[in-house]
Amino acid sequence: MLVEGVAHRAVEWHQGSGCVCWIDQRLLPFRFEKTFTQDPEDLAKAIETMAVRGAPTIGAAAAYGLALAGSFDRSCFFKYWLPRFRRTRPTAVNLFHACDVLEQAVAEGLSGKQLIELANDYADREVRANRRIGEIMAEYLARGGQRILTHCNAGWLAAVDWGTATAGMYTLHREGERLHVWVDETRPRLQGSRLTAWEMVQEGLSCALLADGAAAWMMSRGEVDAIVVGADRIARNGDVANKIGTYALSLAASEHGIPMYVAAPSSTFDMKLGSGRAIPIEERGEEELLEVEGMDEHGSMRRVRLAAQGIGSCNPAFDVTPFQNVTAIISEQGVFIPDTSERLPADD
């Protein structure tokens, strides 16, 4: 998507320099900076530190990182780099999917150049999936009202380009439809306030932030026509792991009869898992609730303490929304039909 008129992807191959480059999302919305590297370790660290984040972007970043790793020293690839990348984050399945794709390619003996082409294809496929998800989702959203609530960032930063949850909104907006997007701020990392808000402002959509706790109340007041979120992993029975707070949204949506859509490319589906119970949920450091970084009045980034001294926090980064709370899961292949026949045994 465009940033001040220039097209960018969240992570991409830069032909001129022979580097992989990505937008450092930790600096947004205050600084727009791209990092260039030929070192796979930089990509592994970028995933770990959430400089790149969002399930499809994590997958593409891992594909590029492993393409670099496979280009240099194949003896290390299987012993060191594959496990290194698989350990970076636990919840988003796209990471493991990308690792599998690159593992097979290196095993088949693809050249370094071919591995980079494969990673480019991987990223392109994600973007094409998002475009298609956007077309399908636009039809759903155009039928209902125009006030759409989203949580976290399932925008183009999270999904290489176009976004998953946002693809339908951008599609409608570019078709001239008038939308209003409610953006949950999404504590503790504020991906809504920092990333989705930044994307929406860049793209010129009407939008406003909500405290996460306000979303259910806005639904009860009739201010929300639909909810669209992304996903980090979807089990065979349709259970959806997504950013913490999604499950609470799904309860309020069910209570108020508001459609709740999940948008996710095929790489987010984990058909090996019978239900959401088996999805590993990342627990992140407690400091994410105790401190926050922001820009001071002089334009400098500062970390400040928010919470009383002496208290800790419990910080699950994701939750699981059962399929019965979801109106439809949309992938590039259309509406996902879950295999609920296996739900009860898997839940036992």
Next chain:
Amino acid sequence: MLVEGVAHRAVEWHQGSGCVCWIDQRLLPFRFEKTFTQDPEDLAKAIETMAVRGAPTIGAAAAYGLALAGSFDRSCFFKYWLPRFRRTRPTAVNLFHACDVLEQAVAEGLSGKQLIELANDYADREVRANRRIGEIMAEYLARGGQRILTHCNAGWLAAVDWGTATAGMYTLHREGERLHVWVDETRPRLQGSRLTAWEMVQEGLSCALLADGAAAWMMSRGEVDAIVVGADRIARNGDVANKIGTYALSLAASEHGIPMYVAAPSSTFDMKLGSGRAIPIEERGEEELLEVEGMDEHGSMRRVRLAAQGIGSCNPAFDVTPFQNVTAIISEQGVFIPDTSERLPADD
């Protein structure tokens, strides 16, 4: 309650100086400071700026402020001071209740000294109510498990002393029971992280912060045995206005069969209102979501920008939880029996 071994109330009369004094809650948890005044305007501003906050503390602060106002110039009392205090905050009914009490006392010709005594009585009555609520609530909580979730600050800072939601927890804790308290951070003003956390640490209770969006997920994982919150206004049918996010909690509690208790003294009940629909909900400034203040590494308070430039926010400060989502409302008089006969007409 004790702060480093010395007993304090959130707002109180200081006999030695002939001043009303209060803890400036905007500075907590980083600085503990009390402000002293004989000027009613200082109290009106303290309520407006949330230097004092929490429904019962607001009521007591208004009682003291109007006692000062009635002590000085009675000609101004009815024309200026009563409307001045009634305009400070819209949602907590304790404010209007205290204004009514002082209005009647001044109309009856009480002396300045008598008005201060009346305000002291008003505050004492709130504290006695909290002690009684604590005794009743402790029985409820002792029956269930010991992991209690609370939202915002319905602690002693919010309720002169002992607190409403916290009174039962403090009672059990002082009786030697082992509790664990999950404290919702409570965006946007972080009363959980700043105030409830500070109270809990001072009192030595086991506690940890949660992102507001994580509470429902913690319930679904079986980590929460009961929810206890305060209230800013309760309608005749039992609908409860409380800090934004309470309604979302109530939906998750209902879903998971977790008891949800509301603790509130009689001054929080508004028997003139048939249902929660008639409760005015304060909308606060959008900057509360866009910026935050915290303590930097040098111990200085700093305001930092959190959100992308160009986005605004929608910031309702309270929401209304329908009585059917509440297990019991506990006042000093026991379990509140709502007048649901009038619910349907009032809701029409």
